[in-house]
Amino acid sequence: MKCGAKYGIDEISLEELPPKCRCEGIIKPDIIFFGEAIPKDALIKAFDMANRCDLMLVIGTSCVVYPAAELPSIAKRKGATIIEINREDTMISHIADYKLRGKAGEILSKLLEEIKNLP
Numbered sequence: 001m002k003c004g005a006k007y008g009i010d011e012i013s014l015e016e017l018p019p020k021c022r023c024e025g026i027i028k029p030d031i032i033f034f035g036e037a038i039p040k041d042a043l044i045k046a047f048d049m050a051n052r053c054d055l056m057l058v059i060g061t062s063c064v065v066y067p068a069a070e071l072p073s074i075a076k077r078k079g080a081t082i083i084e085i086n087r088e089d090t091m092i093s094h095i096a097d098y099k100l101r102g103k104a105g106e107i108l109s110k111l112l113e114e115i116k117n118l119p
């Protein structure tokens, strides 16, 4: 969080928490926590991809935190197919072409198996 260094999962020791960087700063996962701002470059790329994608998987999000919550609607307006994977209905369920209900890890594993078995 201090110097921006990146580590592979195998390079991090979890014996001491939170894990520390070589610079003595704290190491956090490379994800956006609730309340954190999305890096500007990532946001621009996400909006660009939402405008151009044929298919969007919306997985495990309640779709209530903007601006990311807007991405499925953008993709839908541009003609993309929306697949929502979630335990329950969300703010974007009404625009989803397919709603897969259950645990994301289990559903994604099944989808992967189906894809592997395609001729």
Ligand SMILES: [Zn+2]
Binding pocket: 001, 002, 003, 004, 005, 021, 022, 023, 024, 025
């Ligand atoms: Zn560091």
